[in-house]
Amino acid sequence: xxxxxxxxxxxxxxxxxxxxxxxxxxxxxxxxxxxxxxxxxxxxxxxxxxxxxxxxxxxxxxxxxxxxxxxxxxxxxxxxxxxxxxxxxxxxxxxxxxxxxxxxxxxxxxxxxxxxxxxxxxxxxxxxxxxxxxxxxxxxxxxxxxxxxxxxxxxxxxxxxxxxxxxxxxxxxxxxxxxxxxxxxxxxxxxxxxxxxxxxxxxxxxxxxxxxxxxxxxxxxxxxxxxxxxxxxxxxxxxxxxxxxxxxxxxxxxxxxxxxxxxxxxxxxxxxxxxxxxxxxxxxxxxxxxxxxxxxxxxxxxxxxxxxxxxxxxxxxxxxxxxxxxxxxxxxxxxxxxxxxxxxxxxxxxxxxxxxxxxxxxxxxxxxxxxxxxxxxxxxxxxxxxxxxxxxxxxxxxxxxxxxxxxxxxxxxxxxxxxxxxxxxxxxxxxxxxxxxxxxxxxxxxxxxxxxxxxxxxxxxxxxxxxxxxxxxxxxxxxxxxxxxxxxxxxxxxxxxxxxxxxxxxxxxxxxx
Ligand SMILES: *[C@@H]1O[C@H](CO)[C@@H](O)[C@H](O)[C@H]1NC(C)=O
Ligand SMILES: *[C@@H]1O[C@H](CO)[C@@H](O)[C@H](O)[C@H]1NC(C)=O
Ligand SMILES: *[C@@H]1O[C@H](CO)[C@@H](O)[C@H](O)[C@H]1NC(C)=O
Ligand SMILES: *[C@@H]1O[C@H](CO)[C@@H](O)[C@H](O)[C@H]1NC(C)=O
Numbered sequence: 001x002x003x004x005x006x007x008x009x010x011x012x013x014x015x016x017x018x019x020x021x022x023x024x025x026x027x028x029x030x031x032x033x034x035x036x037x038x039x040x041x042x043x044x045x046x047x048x049x050x051x052x053x054x055x056x057x058x059x060x061x062x063x064x065x066x067x068x069x070x071x072x073x074x075x076x077x078x079x080x081x082x083x084x085x086x087x088x089x090x091x092x093x094x095x096x097x098x099x100x101x102x103x104x105x106x107x108x109x110x111x112x113x114x115x116x117x118x119x120x121x122x123x124x125x126x127x128x129x130x131x132x133x134x135x136x137x138x139x140x141x142x143x144x145x146x147x148x149x150x151x152x153x154x155x156x157x158x159x160x161x162x163x164x165x166x167x168x169x170x171x172x173x174x175x176x177x178x179x180x181x182x183x184x185x186x187x188x189x190x191x192x193x194x195x196x197x198x199x200x201x202x203x204x205x206x207x208x209x210x211x212x213x214x215x216x217x218x219x220x221x222x223x224x225x226x227x228x229x230x231x232x233x234x235x236x237x238x239x240x241x242x243x244x245x246x247x248x249x250x251x252x253x254x255x256x257x258x259x260x261x262x263x264x265x266x267x268x269x270x271x272x273x274x275x276x277x278x279x280x281x282x283x284x285x286x287x288x289x290x291x292x293x294x295x296x297x298x299x300x301x302x303x304x305x306x307x308x309x310x311x312x313x314x315x316x317x318x319x320x321x322x323x324x325x326x327x328x329x330x331x332x333x334x335x336x337x338x339x340x341x342x343x344x345x346x347x348x349x350x351x352x353x354x355x356x357x358x359x360x361x362x363x364x365x366x367x368x369x370x371x372x373x374x375x376x377x378x379x380x381x382x383x384x385x386x387x388x389x390x391x392x393x394x395x396x397x398x399x400x401x402x403x404x405x406x407x408x409x410x411x412x413x414x415x416x417x418x419x420x421x422x423x424x425x426x427x428x429x430x431x432x433x434x435x436x437x438x439x440x441x442x443x444x445x446x447x448x449x450x451x452x453x454x455x456x457x458x459x460x461x462x463x464x465x466x467x468x469x470x471x472x473x474x475x476x477x478x479x480x481x482x483x484x485x486x487x488x489x490x491x492x493x494x495x496x497x498x499x500x501x502x503x504x505x506x507x508x509x510x511x512x513x
Contacts, residue, residue: 036450039344039487040513041249041291042242042502043455044279046492047234048272049253049295051306052208054495058229059208062216064114067153069215070207070311071109073119074101075163075199077175078192084181084199086140090123094138097178106204108311110145111215115152118145120311127151129167129183136182138173156191161201172197207312209305210255210296215267223269230275238493238503239282245506246513249344250288251454251489252279253295255308256325259332280340289344291383291489292333293454297326302353302388314356316349323365331372338376346373347383347409347454354389362387363399370403381486383452385409393443400449407486408443411455412436412477420461425469428460432476440484450486457491458511459499467510470499474511 046054059065075084083098083105090104098105107119107127119127121140128149130137142149148168156162165173167183174185174196185197192198214222242250254276257264261273276292283290296308299315299322307316317323330348337343348369352362370382384396386408393410400406414420414428423431443451458474465473481488490511495501498508505511 036486037248038482038484039249039289039291039452039489040247040482041251041289041487041489042247043251043253043293043489043492044234045253045306046495047252048230048258048275049255049306049308050208050210050213050229052212053497054492054500055229055233056208056496058213058225059216061221061225062114062213065216066203066206067109067111067114067117068206068208068212069109069111070205070212070305070309072106072204072206072312073109074105074202074204075107075165076101076202077196078162078198078200079194079196080175080178082178084175086121086123086125086127090121090125090140092139092141093179094127094140094181095179096175096181101202101204110311112150113218115154117151117153118149119151120145124313129169134182136167136169136171136184138167138181138183155201159191162191163199163201164197165199205312207305207309210257210308211267211310212305214269219266219269222267223271226269227271230271233494234275234279236278236282236285239279239286239288241503242288242493243286248287248289249291249487249489250279250283250493251291251293251347252276253293253306253350254333255296256294256298256329257296259329280337280342283342284340288342290337290340290342291345291347291381291454292337292343293347293350293383294326294329294333295350297329297349298322301349301357302351303356304351307350314353317352317357317361317365323361323368326365327368327372330369331375334373334376334380338380343377343380345381345383345407347385348373350385350409351411352385352387354387354391356389357387359387359391359395363396366396366399370406379405381405381407381450383407383409383454384449385454393439397445397448401447403449407450407452409452409454410439410443411491412439412453412481413455413457414460415457423461425460425462425465425473428462429473429476432473432480436477437480437483440480444483444485451484452486453481453484453488455491456481456488457500458505459497470505470510474505478511478513 077096083101085098085105103122110118125140126142126145126149127140130139152166171183172185257268258272262270297316300307300309301316303309303312303314490502498504
């Protein structure tokens with residue numbers, strides 16, 4: 001049965017390719033495949049939703065910038081030589097009896113300011129002073145952090161990875177025994193190996209997203225830093241460049257807080273809406289289409305920095321309120337830009353991650369988001385991002401087949417999976433021609449949703465590849481993704497990592513459109 005379905009889909013898609021993808025009758029309710037000029041787009045990544053790896057210098061001015069929200073810290077006691085651990089992952093005492101550090105031994109920071117933090121443990125609870133008994137034992141019981149969960153980290157100025165932790169009662173944490181950690185040690189000024197309040201610090205994982213940059217600078221400095229970034233990272237000249245180099249669209253990642261500009265919830269700062277307004281006016285001037293992409297949804301749909309997760313947790317889609325809040329963001333954005341001739345598509349959410357985001361809840365959101373786009377625009381395409389993680393690439397077809405002018409977004413990177421680790425240049429290129437093209441074909445149906453390769457890049461795990469190798473790899477992807485019925489978008493326009501910057505790739509002759 002399965003074989004039969006795959007065969008029949010491939011067969012139809014081949015037919016539709018050979019007829020030039022011009023399936024007639026765009027007005028039929030159920031039919032998405034009108035004659036659209038395929039999108040040849042570039043993402044404006046790292047602009048209105050921060051990603052530190054795209055522009056690391058954005059974080060340079062933050063004091064203690066290795067202690068940002070979501071950074072995982074592990075503490076090894078110098079006296080017992082073992083790691084602090086939230087026993088059973090949280091909900092009970094903190095012990096110091098683990099010889100190696102992993103999930104239960106990692107404490108994720110919530111930054112209050114440069115020296116003051118909450119520590120979140122594996123199960124989502126926070127470290128604090130025990131409220132029962134003597135009030136000095138250290139536990140991980142609080143669901144939400146309050147004053148008793150607020151600690152200061154002191155670093156040895158001569159060795160920043162030797163630290164002590166000051167509890168809200170004014171005393172330092174000390175390891176009395178492997179099974180007893182309490183806050184009753186008085187400062188003595190030393191950093192020796194015999195001091196039960198001293199810990200060796202290791203870091204495990206860090207996030208550099210919008211939450212980290214805005215909260216890292218804090219409410220006084222962040223507005224200036226972000227305003228400067230938004231007004232210089234992408235400018236009108238970039239739209240001219242896009243136009244002159246054979247692209248016809250931009251996909252613009254935005255964060256949910258944009259809808260409450262000019263007074264977004266802390267720590268976000270105002271101004272990204274003005275920047276998006278500017279993008280629309282430049283797009284109109286140069287005849288560029290805009291795909292608005294809700295890249296960061298409230299609570300984070302995938303736990304990554306690019307969805308502005310605070311600490312790696314993924315909380316989007318858990319409640320009806322949260323989904324409604326997200327629908328309101330789409331409502332706001334579509335209403336604002338529906339009259340612009342450049343508004344081409346609205347992508348309801350980027351890369352929701354399975355299994356944390358369930359298909360049922362996502363479908364509920366997609367239907368409501370679709371309806372709210374249609375309230376303002378009969379013509380804007382509505383883009384539904386496939387889930388990452390364990391999921392079927394066709395799982396949204398049941399829904400999308402019912403939605404006129406809907407598009408499925410897939411992201412194809414020869415990265416982020418160990419299968420690519422040992423690939424040669426030629427294996428990467430063959431994979432594009434064989435496997436990626438089979439994946440695109442599998443998704444292409446004559447009466448179903450359009451297909452958008454909304455993110456790809458000419459980067460791989462190959463080291464020391466030649467320019468010519470990159471050129472062939474990019475050309476292969478352009479050819480195969482050029483057959484996607486809605487088109488494609490390169491990730492991204494600007495990036496300190498050259499191959500991830502379409503601007504650099506074009507200017508240096510690696511990619512020609
Ligand atoms: C650490 O201490 C706790 C509390 O006494 C105990 O339940 C646990 O088994 C100990 N773990 C190890 C690895 O010693
Ligand atoms: C950080 O916050 C704590 C708790 O609110 C406060 O006591 C401390 O003075 C603050 N430090 C700085 C540098 O702002
Ligand atoms: C889906 O939404 C319901 C409430 O609408 C919630 O109870 C459930 O936990 C959600 N599932 C997931 C995986 O978030
Ligand atoms: C790619 O496709 C080829 C040919 O269909 C297949 O033999 C191979 O296993 C696929 N490779 C991967 C990594 O899936």
